[in-house]
Amino acid sequence: MYPGIYLSLLIMCLTVYCIRMLPFLVFRKEITNRWVRSFLYYVPYVTLAVMTFPAIVTATDNIWSGIAALIVGLLAAWFKGDLFFVAISCCVTVFLTGLFL
Amino acid sequence: MTETSKKTKEISPHASELPWFVRGLRDGIPICMGYFAVSFALGITARGIGMNALQAGLMSMGMVASAGEFAAIGLIASQAGIFEMISTCIVVNMRYFLMSCSLSQKLSPDLPFYHRLMLPYCITDEIFGLSSAVKGYLDPKYTYGMTIVSVAGWTTGTVLGVLLGNIMPAWAVNALSVSLYGMFLAIIIPPAREDRFIAGLVLLSMTASGLFSVLPVLKGISGGFKVIILTLLIAGIAAFIHPLDDEK
Numbered sequence: 506m507y508p509g510i511y512l513s514l515l516i517m518c519l520t521v522y523c524i525r526m527l528p529f530l531v532f533r534k535e536i537t538n539r540w541v542r543s544f545l546y547y548v549p550y551v552t553l554a555v556m557t558f559p560a561i562v563t564a565t566d567n568i569w570s571g572i573a574a575l576i577v578g579l580l581a582a583w584f585k586g587d588l589f590f591v592a593i594s595c596c597v598t599v600f601l602t603g604l605f606l
Numbered sequence: 607m608t609e610t611s612k613k614t615k616e617i618s619p620h621a622s623e624l625p626w627f628v629r630g631l632r633d634g635i636p637i638c639m640g641y642f643a644v645s646f647a648l649g650i651t652a653r654g655i656g657m658n659a660l661q662a663g664l665m666s667m668g669m670v671a672s673a674g675e676f677a678a679i680g681l682i683a684s685q686a687g688i689f690e691m692i693s694t695c696i697v698v699n700m701r702y703f704l705m706s707c708s709l710s711q712k713l714s715p716d717l718p719f720y721h722r723l724m725l726p727y728c729i730t731d732e733i734f735g736l737s738s739a740v741k742g743y744l745d746p747k748y749t750y751g752m753t754i755v756s757v758a759g760w761t762t763g764t765v766l767g768v769l770l771g772n773i774m775p776a777w778a779v780n781a782l783s784v785s786l787y788g789m790f791l792a793i794i795i796p797p798a799r800e801d802r803f804i805a806g807l808v809l810l811s812m813t814a815s816g817l818f819s820v821l822p823v824l825k826g827i828s829g830g831f832k833v834i835i836l837t838l839l840i841a842g843i844a845a846f847i848h849p850l851d852d853e854k
Contacts (some may be wrong), residue, residue, distance in 0.1 A: 507685035510661055516688060517678050518668035520695040521702070525726035528706035529713075533722070536711060543845035548708040549738040550797070550804055551841045552701065553790040554811035555833050556731060559819050561787035565780040574784045581788075582795035588736070592636035595788030600781040 561595075570602035630751020636789055637732045637752060638759030643782030644672055645760045646774055649767015651676065655683040659768040666764035670730055670757055673830055674699045701833045705734040712737065712744040721746045728753040732786055735793045803848050811840055 508516065536542050561578070562571035574595040581594040624632070645666055652662040657679070669675050677698045681691050706729055713721070728737075728749045733756060737749045798805035818824045818832050827835070 506687050508688055510657070510682055511664075513682055513686075513691060514661065514665050514668065514678075517674075517681070517691055517695050518665070520692050521669050521671055521674055521699050522726060524696060524699050525702045525706050525729045526723065528703060529710050529722040529726055532707060532710040533715075535715060539849050540845050542711065543849040544841050545708040545711050546850055547807060547841040547844045548704055548837055549735055550794050550807050551811045551837045551844070552705065552833055553731070553735050553794050554808045555815040555836045557787050557790040557794075558812035559816050560829075561784055564783045564787065566776065570780070571784070574788070575791075578784075578788045578791040579795060582791040583799055586792060586796040588633055588789055588792045589636050591792035592640070592785045592788035595784040595791075596639075596781040599784050600777060603777050603780060 565599050565603075567603070567606045569606055570599045573602045574598045625747070626745040627747040627751045630748040630753075631755050632751075633736055633748075634752040634755025636785055637736075637756040639782055640732070640786035640789070641756055641760040642763040643774070643779050644786070645763030646767040647779070648672070648675055648679075649764040649769075650771055651767075652679050652764065653768040653771060655679055657682065657768065659765045662768045663761050663765045666761045667757060670727070670760060671699055671702070698828075698830050701731075701830055701837070702729050702734075704834065704837055705729050705731075709734060709738060709744070712740070713746075714743040717743075717746070725749060730756070732756070732789055735790060739793045739797075803844075807840065807844055811836060814840065 507513070536545070558575070561575050562568055565571045565574070577598040578591055578595045581591040585591065623629070648666065649659075649662055652665070657665075665675055665678060669678065674695065677694055678691075681694055686694070706726060709725070709729065710722075713725075725746055733749060733752050736752060737744050740748065794804075794808050798808045814836050815832065818827065818836070
């Protein structure tokens with residue numbers, strides 16, 4: 506049964522919150538198991554890499570501007586690493602390539 | 607005496623750095639820009655099914671989840687039942703569960719309990735990524751700083767999307783939409799440069815993700831599931847072949 510829009514929003518917001526909250530309640534102590542600790546240590550790298558590629562290439566109208574953004578982003582992150590700089594470099598790349606493509 | 611001077615020496619380089627909350631506000635700016643573009647599109651979708659600005663704004667402020675909110679709009683549009691709403695939300699947002707598990711290990715055991723109730727609200731892909739990139743224990747104030755700026759952009763974008771509809775020029779949406787991926791690169795590439803195992807891990811993850819998006823059958827798996835499957839698989843194997851040293 507559809508509970509109406511406001512109740513639906515409340516239910517869904519609470520569900521999403523619980524998904525995010527439960528691990529913080531369960532893992533209140535530092536985990537000592539070496540494999541689990543290593544696994545959780547590697548999670549961000551794998552997750553963010555999987556989310557970045559190939560999504561960055563297909564995020565814009567034109568695949569070539571996406572590829573250019575990926576290359577510029579990789580170079581900027583490798584040589585400078587500053588968050589804001591890398592993000593802006595990618596945006597500017599897409600904007601500039603968009604003028605020609 | 608020696609103890610004190612040693613401590614001062616350790617602290618002084620950080621003293622010149624900005625406080626964590628301010629650093630969070632600063633690092634929240636690129637997140638905010640990227641969110642603005644995505645949430646604008648979200649607002650347009652919400653408007654399409656007849657949601658008003660208040661409803662869409664509440665949704666964005668309460669959920670702070672991109673794929674999750676697109677799914678939520680779909681559920682509202684189809685007037686789904688409560689059970690379907692809860693189960694769909696769990697599936698679509700399951701990756702946050704993994705992220706929270708990971709971030710729970712970045713907290714000092716002495717951290718007051720209420721942070722464990724406040725931090726979960728802040729777990730998005732981007733804020734999680736930056737929070738885990740901090741060296742040593744995470745100061746939650748950093749996460750809160752980022753969250754305030756990002757959620758402001760996320761909610762404003764959604765509301766404007768509903769009110770204004772399709773007025774953002776395509777070039778602006780295009781340019782802003784890669785900002786989030788640029789941030790991900792800024793988080794994962796510098797450590798990959800320092801550590802060859804991480805570099806291999808990043809390369810492998812991207813390759814696997816690329817294969818998942820072109821190979822038949824695998825192509826049909828939704829983005830959220832792909833992230834979960836590949837994270838469990840690749841991080842799981844990595845932990846097996848290259849476990850952390852005890853001091854890390």
